[in-house]
Every structure is written in C-alpha cells, then in structure tokens.
Amino acid sequence: MKKRYLLIILFSVFVNLQGQIIKNTEQLKEKLIVINNQFEDSFLRNDSSIIIKYYDDKQPVCMPEYHKALYTKQDIKSYYQQWFSNFKINAYKKVIYEVKQIDNYAIEIGTFNINSANKKGETLIYDGKYLNVWKIEKNVKLTLISEIWGADKAIDGSNFSFIKTNSNEIPKPQIEKFLENEVNKRNQRIAELVTNREGEKHADEFFTKDAIYLTYDSPMFIGMENIKPYFVEHEKPNGVSIDSISIKASRMIPLHNFVIEYGYYYVDVSWDNKKGRAIVTGKSTNIWKRDENGILMLYRQMVNHN
Structure with a gap:
C-alpha cells in the first residue's frame, strides 16, 4: 500500500514538473515575442539602442550575412548603425518558429521579413530565417548571447558592402x-x-x-x-x-x-x-x-x- 501511494505521489510530481516546463517554455516564448516587437520597432525607427541593450556585455557573438563575425558590443553597434543609416526600413516582421530551453539557455529559431529602400530609393526585400541564443538570467531576464541570420533565396551581397567592420581574431575555445x-x-x-x-x-x-x-x-x-x-x-x-x-x-x-x-x-x-x-x-x-x-x-x- 505504501509503495502504491509513493508511486502516486511521484507520478503527481512528474506531471506537475512537466506542466511547469511547458508553462515556462510558453512564458519564455511570450517574453521573446515582446522583445521581438521591440526589435521590430527599432528597425522601423532606425534605432539600434534597444538591440544592443539586450546583447551580452562580455562575450557577444553576432554573425551577419555577408560579413565576418563580430565579437564586441561596440562592433555590433557600429554594424547596425551603418545598416540603419543607409536603409529606410518600411516594414519589418519576425515570427518565432520554435523556442527550445536547454538548462539556462534558450534557442530561438524563426523567420523575418524586411521591406526597405536604400538612399537611391531602390527597394530591397530581405526575407530569411534566424537562430538566436539567449541566456536566461535570474527573474527570467534574457540576455542575447548570439544571433545569426540569412536569406531564404539568393540576394546580392553588394547591397550591404557599404558596411565596414573590424577584422578581429577568431576567439579560441575555452573549454576542457x-x-x-x-x-x-x-x-x-x-x-x-x-x-x-x-x-x-x-x-x-x-x-x-x-x-x-x-x-x-x-x-x-x-x-x-x-x-x-x-x-x-x-x-x-x-x-x-x-x-x-x-x-x-x-x-x-x-x-x-x-x-x-x-x-x-x-x-x-x-x-x-x-x-x-x-x-x-x-x-x-x-x-x-x-x-x-x-x-x-x-x-x-x-x-x-x-
């Protein structure tokens, strides 16, 4: 009888934990939707400050398409400022496909759609997908560790050739x-x-x-x-x-x-x-x-x- 009650208790705990995990994942996705809305607004206002605010201070990694990776917040800020100063973003939308929580990290995968025009008034439609890595801090504060993105179909990389980035040495692994x-x-x-x-x-x-x-x-x-x-x-x-x-x-x-x-x-x-x-x-x-x-x-x- 005691074993039976113990099994019932363990099963109840398991169910509660499962529900908690699902609930937390949904809460995580909701927070990311709010952040993505802020990012969308940043693009429309040509303001990189919100994006940079979320980036990790110590070891950020930004992997823009058609450029080498960036490893400092200053370099990432410079990249976005150059992009925004040369394009007028008419519409920008991000849609989350999935969020996976691994320990205190979250992997976010989704799609984006950008409708923009350069200084000559030429239109650039940039549709693609992205993968972001977030660290989940205390009180569910989210810090952007890295982002990478790319087009769904070939576009001319020269559209972004005006962006100049520093040539940094690739960081070495610091693990066992x-x-x-x-x-x-x-x-x-x-x-x-x-x-x-x-x-x-x-x-x-x-x-x-x-x-x-x-x-x-x-x-x-x-x-x-x-x-x-x-x-x-x-x-x-x-x-x-x-x-x-x-x-x-x-x-x-x-x-x-x-x-x-x-x-x-x-x-x-x-x-x-x-x-x-x-x-x-x-x-x-x-x-x-x-x-x-x-x-x-x-x-x-x-x-x-x-």
Whole structure:
C-alpha cells in the first residue's frame, strides 16, 4: 500500500514538473515575442539602442550575412548603425518558429521579413530565417548571447558592402581539452565528407532525425526527410572539386548533453579542370546533441557566408 501511494505521489510530481516546463517554455516564448516587437520597432525607427541593450556585455557573438563575425558590443553597434543609416526600413516582421530551453539557455529559431529602400530609393526585400541564443538570467531576464541570420533565396551581397567592420581574431575555445578535441574530430569528418562529395553520409552521420538545418539561400529544412535530399543534391560532384577545406571551432558552451558551438569554414573550390576557382568563407552556430551512444549530432545548425 505504501509503495502504491509513493508511486502516486511521484507520478503527481512528474506531471506537475512537466506542466511547469511547458508553462515556462510558453512564458519564455511570450517574453521573446515582446522583445521581438521591440526589435521590430527599432528597425522601423532606425534605432539600434534597444538591440544592443539586450546583447551580452562580455562575450557577444553576432554573425551577419555577408560579413565576418563580430565579437564586441561596440562592433555590433557600429554594424547596425551603418545598416540603419543607409536603409529606410518600411516594414519589418519576425515570427518565432520554435523556442527550445536547454538548462539556462534558450534557442530561438524563426523567420523575418524586411521591406526597405536604400538612399537611391531602390527597394530591397530581405526575407530569411534566424537562430538566436539567449541566456536566461535570474527573474527570467534574457540576455542575447548570439544571433545569426540569412536569406531564404539568393540576394546580392553588394547591397550591404557599404558596411565596414573590424577584422578581429577568431576567439579560441575555452573549454576542457577533451571536448574541444571531440568537436574538432566531428568537424574534420564533415570536411572529409564535403571533400568527397558524400551528401547522403553527411546527413546520416551528423544530423538527428528531428534536426533543423538553416543554410544560405534556402528556407529552413526541418527533419531528416528534408535535410537529406538537400545534402544529396548540394554535394553532388557536378564537376566541382573541393581543393582545400578547413572547419574550425571558436567559442563553445557545454550544457550536459548539448554543446553550443560557433564555427568557421574556409573552402577552396574549383571546376572545369581548375579553369574556374572560388574561395568561400563563412560561419555557423551549431547546437550539438548527444545521441543514445554519446555521439555528438547536429540538432540545430545555421550557416551563412561572409
């Protein structure tokens, strides 16, 4: 009888905790909607102060499309000020797709739509998706640790060429060496698969079944059923040769079965028997999750070009 009552009590506690988690996630999403409304207003008023206010003071990471990553609030502020001083934002909307809470961090994924005009009066429609990492402080205060975004379809990067940024050294990981080595080995394996143009293996070996992949010039790909076909098509040889590739990790945040990683890539590509050549550089925000065997798999990943 005592065991029965104990089971009932434990079950009740579990149900309450589950309800609490769901409730907290919903509250978190509501707070993010309020913040996004403030961001939208900031864009419409060409005022970066609200955005900068939310950024982390110590180790912020901003990964704008068509530019290298920014690591200080001053550099991030300068980036936004230059953007706003050269464009009139006529309409701006952010829509949250999902919010995932991992310990005292929140991963926010969503879409954005920007209708703007440059100083010449030329219209720029910039529609895309984003991935933000927030730290949940005491009293549910939210601090923006990082943001990355990218267009749903190709737009001319020269639209943003007027923005000048400082050339900063990529920060090194400050975590336990074994974890740094583990992530580096996973990145080396990705480099091998990309070099060999093995898209199907790339998807199978690295993404969870319920992963979300956000990449350049494409809408978000949700679930393996959409991620795998993308990689199969994207990594077909088609006369393209990967002559050199480097994938490196910068800052990392270990969170039990998860690791938040900020990564950077350099790819030397050639085609038509090396008659054509291009250097492609970019960056990513990676949310790794350990599977049942303890292997780090990509749970959420967003990539964009410099």
